[in-house]
Amino acid sequence: xxxxxxxxxxxxxxxxxxxxxxxxxxxxxxxxxxxxxxxxxxxxxxxxxxxxxxxxxxxxxxxxxxxxxxxxxxxxxxxxxxxxxxxxxxxxxxxxxxxxxxxxxxxxxxxxxxxxxxxxxxxxxxxxxxxxxxxxxxxxxxxxxxxxxxxxxxxxxxxxxxxxxxxxxxxxxxxxxxxxxxxxxxxxxxxxxxxxxxxxxxxxxxxxxxxxxxxxxxxxxxxxxxxxxxxxxxxxxxxxxxxxxxxxxxxxxxxxxxxxxxxxxxxxxxxxxxxxxxxxxxxxxxxxxxxxxxxxxxxxxxxxxxxxxxxxxxxxxxxxxxxxxxxxxxx
Amino acid sequence: xxxxxxxxxxxxxxxxxxxxxxxxxxxxxxxxxxxxxxxxxxxxxxxxxxxxxxxxxxxxxxxxxxxxxxxxxxxxxxxxxxxxxxxxxx
Numbered sequence: 016x017x018x019x020x021x022x023x024x025x026x027x028x029x030x031x032x033x034x035x036x037x038x039x040x041x042x043x044x045x046x047x048x049x050x051x052x053x054x055x056x057x058x059x060x061x062x063x064x065x066x067x068x069x070x071x072x073x074x075x076x077x078x079x080x081x082x083x084x085x086x087x088x089x090x091x092x093x094x095x096x097x098x099x100x101x102x103x104x105x106x107x108x109x110x111x112x113x114x115x116x117x118x119x120x121x122x123x124x125x126x127x128x129x130x131x132x133x134x135x136x137x138x139x140x141x142x143x144x145x146x147x148x149x150x151x152x153x154x155x156x157x158x159x160x161x162x163x164x165x166x167x168x169x170x171x172x173x174x175x176x177x178x179x180x181x182x183x184x185x186x187x188x189x190x191x192x193x194x195x196x197x198x199x200x201x202x203x204x205x206x207x208x209x210x211x212x213x214x215x216x217x218x219x220x221x222x223x224x225x226x227x228x229x230x231x232x233x234x235x236x237x238x239x240x241x242x243x244x245x246x247x248x249x250x251x252x253x254x255x256x257x258x259x260x261x262x263x264x265x266x267x268x269x270x271x272x273x274x275x276x277x278x279x280x281x282x283x284x285x286x287x288x289x290x291x292x293x294x295x296x297x298x299x300x301x302x303x304x305x306x307x308x309x310x311x312x313x314x315x316x317x318x319x320x321x322x323x324x325x326x327x328x329x330x331x332x333x334x335x336x337x338x339x340x341x342x343x344x345x346x
Numbered sequence: 347x348x349x350x351x352x353x354x355x356x357x358x359x360x361x362x363x364x365x366x367x368x369x370x371x372x373x374x375x376x377x378x379x380x381x382x383x384x385x386x387x388x389x390x391x392x393x394x395x396x397x398x399x400x401x402x403x404x405x406x407x408x409x410x411x412x413x414x415x416x417x418x419x420x421x422x423x424x425x426x427x428x429x430x431x432x433x434x435x436x
Contacts, residue, residue: 030380030386034387
């Protein structure tokens with residue numbers, strides 16, 4: 016049975032994010048993912064508050080990166096939260112967001128190797144409390160926790176490109192695919208399949224999560240309006256092949272990017288077309304959303320993550336999902 | 347607690363969501379103390395926001411950040427006395 020996840024960006028006050036998570040837990044969500052960017056509230060502080068105020072829902076950073084946070088510190092953070100909420104903590108790790116990292120002068124070097132090495136270090140620490148590692152990017156001479164990590168902490172890898180998807184299938188307990196459209200998820204699944212085959216892994220050992228941009232409302236127009244700013248940013252940051260795959264012209268994407276860079280939000284959002292909304296989000300009425308989620312499940316998705324903006328009003332959107340969406344797939 | 351005792355349970359249930367929306371939508375939310383916010387989370391987690399204690403905290407929290415909206419909400423629900431009591435207390 017498909018699992019449901021929800022993403023929150025800790026831009027908002029800690030108690031609002033926690034409030035929504037409690038609501039999501041009551042609504043039947045299985046998982047909450049908290050984004051990790053230096054300019055928002057700290058992901059682990061947010062997760063700690065969530066751990067203290069929830070009973071069942073699983074939680075984790077979605078996703079952290081090894082460039083800004085050393086893998087040893089990531090292991091220490093998730094292991095500490097796992098003491099509060101044993102067997103409810105997961106770790107999402109990826110190469111990171113180029114735009115945000117470049118603001119700090121941090122370069123994304125050898126992302127595949129960085130992720131592989133990080134996962135190996137983290138896995139050693141969260142399972143044994145110890146790590147000794149000599150990699151090309153990370154070295155740990157002798158690390159030992161003064162506490163015993165509690166509970167199982169699955170590692171999910173945030174992936175989009177073919178090589179990262181293959182790597183994720185080889186070494187991850189789960190994969191967070193940053194995409195909403197069946198074309199992208201279908202393509203991603205082929206790389207996941209190929210990666211798993213190379214190491215003789217069964218696909219059912221891997222939780223394949225579609226980390227979508229999602230917006231739901233009983234009135235389609237309202238759902239689309241809420242998704243438009245998010246889609247504008249996705250389009251402006253998408254590589255050419257991705258745009259081409261969805262029949263979106265590079266010129267149109269550049270026009271949005273220029274308007275966003277100039278701070279002309281209205282202009283940027285007005286250039287977002289229905290095709291862009293369709294390509295980069297799941298937006299609409301409950302019926303539309305059910306149809307789109309079904310398509311992704313048929314392609315192999317085992318966790319559906321409701322990502323930003325969720326809806327024009329987050330509380331109402333979670334209520335709507337709990338009434339119309341989750342029961343459709345779980346009952 | 348006197349304020350809450352003047353609020354019938356069925357009205358508390360009807361008022362819970364609009365009061366929550368005040369907290370979630372207000373631009374003055376940073377005015378809410380973390381101790382009150384933590385209590386709200388506790389009562390929300392345990393489905394006790396309409397209990398005597400939980401509803402009291404919810405009313406206080408909404409009034410602390412949006413006094414006019416909260417008063418209007420209570421008045422519209424025919425709870426003018428509660429609104430007045432709340433004003434004296436907070």
